[in-house]
Amino acid sequence: MKIEHSSVHKRLFRYTIPHKKSFFLAFTLLLIATAADLLGPILIKIFIDDYLTPKYLPLQPLVWLASSYLLLQLLKIVVQYFQLLQFQKIALQIIQQIRIDVFSHVHRLALRFFDNTPTGSLVSRITNDTEAMKEMFVEVIAVFIQNGVFLIGIFIAMFMLDVKLAFYCLVLLPFIWGLMKLYQHYSAIYYGQLREKLSQLNAKLHESLQGMSIIQLFRQEKRLRSEFEEINDEHYKAGMRNIKLDGLLLRPAVEILYILAVILVLSYFGISVADSPVKIGVLYAFINYLDRFFEPVNEMMQRLSMYQQAMVSASRVFDLMDEKEKNPVMTGEQKQGVQKGTVEFRNVTFSYDGVRDVLSDISFTVNEGETVALVGHTGSGKSSIINLLMRFYEQQKGDILIDNKPLSSFSNKQLRDEVGLVLQDAFLFADTVKRNITLHEDHFSDEQVKAAAKFVQAHAFIEALPNKYNEVLVERGSTLSSGQRQLLAFARTVIRNPKILILDEATAHIDTETEEAIQEVLRDMGKGRTTIAIAHRLSTIQHADCILVLHKGKIVEKGTHAELLNKCGLYYNMYQLQHSEKEENFSKETGVKEIYTELIE
Numbered sequence: 001m002k003i004e005h006s007s008v009h010k011r012l013f014r015y016t017i018p019h020k021k022s023f024f025l026a027f028t029l030l031l032i033a034t035a036a037d038l039l040g041p042i043l044i045k046i047f048i049d050d051y052l053t054p055k056y057l058p059l060q061p062l063v064w065l066a067s068s069y070l071l072l073q074l075l076k077i078v079v080q081y082f083q084l085l086q087f088q089k090i091a092l093q094i095i096q097q098i099r100i101d102v103f104s105h106v107h108r109l110a111l112r113f114f115d116n117t118p119t120g121s122l123v124s125r126i127t128n129d130t131e132a133m134k135e136m137f138v139e140v141i142a143v144f145i146q147n148g149v150f151l152i153g154i155f156i157a158m159f160m161l162d163v164k165l166a167f168y169c170l171v172l173l174p175f176i177w178g179l180m181k182l183y184q185h186y187s188a189i190y191y192g193q194l195r196e197k198l199s200q201l202n203a204k205l206h207e208s209l210q211g212m213s214i215i216q217l218f219r220q221e222k223r224l225r226s227e228f229e230e231i232n233d234e235h236y237k238a239g240m241r242n243i244k245l246d247g248l249l250l251r252p253a254v255e256i257l258y259i260l261a262v263i264l265v266l267s268y269f270g271i272s273v274a275d276s277p278v279k280i281g282v283l284y285a286f287i288n289y290l291d292r293f294f295e296p297v298n299e300m301m302q303r304l305s306m307y308q309q310a311m312v313s314a315s316r317v318f319d320l321m322d323e324k325e326k327n328p329v330m331t332g333e334q335k336q337g338v339q340k341g342t343v344e345f346r347n348v349t350f351s352y353d354g355v356r357d358v359l360s361d362i363s364f365t366v367n368e369g370e371t372v373a374l375v376g377h378t379g380s381g382k383s384s385i386i387n388l389l390m391r392f393y394e395q396q397k398g399d400i401l402i403d404n405k406p407l408s409s410f411s412n413k414q415l416r417d418e419v420g421l422v423l424q425d426a427f428l429f430a431d432t433v434k435r436n437i438t439l440h441e442d443h444f445s446d447e448q449v450k451a452a453a454k455f456v457q458a459h460a461f462i463e464a465l466p467n468k469y470n471e472v473l474v475e476r477g478s479t480l481s482s483g484q485r486q487l488l489a490f491a492r493t494v495i496r497n498p499k500i501l502i503l504d505e506a507t508a509h510i511d512t513e514t515e516e517a518i519q520e521v522l523r524d525m526g527k528g529r530t531t532i533a534i535a536h537r538l539s540t541i542q543h544a545d546c547i548l549v550l551h552k553g554k555i556v557e558k559g560t561h562a563e564l565l566n567k568c569g570l571y572y573n574m575y576q577l578q579h580s581e582k583e584e585n586f587s588k589e590t591g592v593k594e595i596y597t598e599l600i601e
Contacts (some may be wrong), residue, residue, distance in 0.1 A: 261290050458484070
């Protein structure tokens with residue numbers, strides 16, 4: 001995985017711009033703390049050379065010297081605390097903004113993107129990768145700035161003590177730089193592999209949790225465990241490669257450089273002693289500064305691993321934020337929203353992958369107040385028509401019009417405020433029943449919520465819940481039955497009073513008794529509204545004004561229920577098949593009841 005560090009750095013730097021004043025304050029505090037820290041060895045050098053070595057120990061100067069040293073140490077501790085607090089506060093605010101930006105961006109992406117991207121991988125980028133970026137801001141940047149300033153200060157102090165020896169010590173810098181570049185090169189490869197395998201682990205885990213019932217039903221536990229174990233093993237190997245790299249190029253290599261530096265300094269002073277006496281204070285200060293020099297280098301080297309993880313993670317996050325395939329947006333200048341609700345498809349052709357057409361030359365019109373049903377075998381293109389009408393996808397050819405105006409001339413808000421969609425699989429949030437109906441739109445009153453629930457026959461079961469409309473549902477409303485979830489989805493749509501109603505197998509999970517009541521409700525809802533209904537059970541759409549029969553992405557038949565039966569075509573065959581299955585099921589149920597009655601008697 002090749003990472004353009006300069007590009008990532010620029011994007012990360014943009015997030016620091018709103019915090020310029022805070023950065024200036026933190027940097028000023030850092031300079032003060034660094035200066036206080038570096039002056040300590042200078043004071044000790046003065047004490048050794050000016051007072052201890054000549055055995056000149058006047059009380060007042062020594063008290064001032066000791067007091068100055070203690071005050072500097074106290075100042076360093078206090079200022080370091082506040083500068084660290086300031087840097088970390090800025091870092092957390094920056095990563096908070098990045099998370100909000102990537103989360104918001106994902107909501108604007110087209111459904112086509114989610115069709116091709118595993119959910120677990122997205123979760124990994126928004127959580128794990130941003131967490132790694134947070135560690136960089138909190139740990140790496142603050143430490144690099146602090147230690148970078150500290151190293152510059154150390155060299156300034158060294159030059160003040162001995163210019164010639166300070167120049168000799170500069171020879172160490174290319175070796176340290178080369179060590180960091182070598183580590184950066186190899187760790188980029190290993191951390192890229194590590195993050196990719198972690199993303200795959202999340203994707204596999206998400207898939208397993210979502211399909212747990214199927215996994216247990218078909219005894220797929222062993223296969224899934226084997227696949228998960230394989231990815232986990234690859235993640236382990238990538239981690240071990242990185243640990244070996246850390247163990248070789250971080251502290252051990254720096255320690256070797258430190259030993260060479262100490263040998264250099266001692267050799268210099270050893271050679272110099274032949275020409276002139278060596279000041280013990282200067283020797284102490286140099287060794288002290290060398291020790292202080294390599295400790296920041298060690299800290300920076302150890303945080304290079306965090307830095308490299310963050311660069312890989314930031315690259316993955318920014319790749320997601322650079323995803324261009326967003327929801328279709330308004331291209332015209334339509335000021336008014338949907339007025340009547342007339343829907344027209346004109347020669348519409350559509351493909352999900354750009355290769356195989358799932359809809360081909362589709363044309364039909366649904367006038368205001370009419371109900372049109374879409375039927376056909378699985379894969380015939382029924383749901384694709386709904387996806388295009390809702391602007392989840394963009395058609396390749398043809399036109400879709402509402403009230404004789406192109407669909408693209410309406411904003412998404414205008415369109416979705418007036419189009420109500422009820423899907424086969426009702427999605428509920430982990431929230432109260434009331435808020436699942438209102439979706440946090442506060443302009444709906446409690447009376448409106450109850451009226452909508454009563455209208456769709458949901459009020460009775462809601463009232464039976466412990467907290468009624470304030471009952472908090474778990475994720476996806478899994479504690480409710482499929483039918484109850486569907487009724488809440490109906491109530492969510494009814495309360496918004498849309499001009500266009502779209503039902504995608506909306507009664508598939510509702511029992512027969514409730515369905516009969518719902519069908520009556522839907523007929524009442526359809527009055528004065530444009531209704532498009534996808535149905536598998538043909539008995540539910542017999543009263544539709546027009547039925548469109550789709551086959552392999554084309555409309556092959558059109559007409560009312562009676563007209564289509566008279567044609568004896570595809571619709572007739574589908575109806576006969578369902579009718580015979582219904583009679584067969586009824587006969588089986590009747591036979592079971594008779595056997596059960598005989599056993600009782």
